[in-house]
Amino acid sequence: MSKLKIEKGASRIRRVPLKTTIDGTVADEIELMCQWSENDTSYVVNQLLRFALNQSEDFQQYKQSLENGSATATGRDQPRPLTVKPRPATLTVHSPEAEK
Numbered sequence: 001m002s003k004l005k006i007e008k009g010a011s012r013i014r015r016v017p018l019k020t021t022i023d024g025t026v027a028d029e030i031e032l033m034c035q036w037s038e039n040d041t042s043y044v045v046n047q048l049l050r051f052a053l054n055q056s057e058d059f060q061q062y063k064q065s066l067e068n069g070s071a072t073a074t075g076r077d078q079p080r081p082l083t084v085k086p087r088p089a090t091l092t093v094h095s096p097e098a099e100k
Contacts, residue, residue: 004051006037006044015042 022030034044053059 002051002055004047006033006039006047008038 030041030044030048034041037044
């Protein structure tokens with residue numbers, strides 16, 4: 001299994017705006033990770049998304065099939081804009097104090 005690596009003090013990269021809404025608990029976790037890693041929010045979100053996309057076997061198979069030529073066969077050789085439909089996320093936090 002791969003591990004997520006967030007390097008302290010991120011380098012600047014080309015950025016594209018992404019219109020989406022993030023659940024409040026997720027936003028709090030991202031803010032905390034930014035403080036911990038001394039990085040800006042954009043870098044942390046990009047690293048998290050990159051990690052999640054690489055972990056999705058179904059998506060990677062689909063991506064590979066597009067790269068193997070089915071993209072041109074279906075007329076999808078032009079890049080499409082990214083559309084993200086926000087889903088509610090549930091975050092469960094385990095606290096040792098809760099067990100007492």
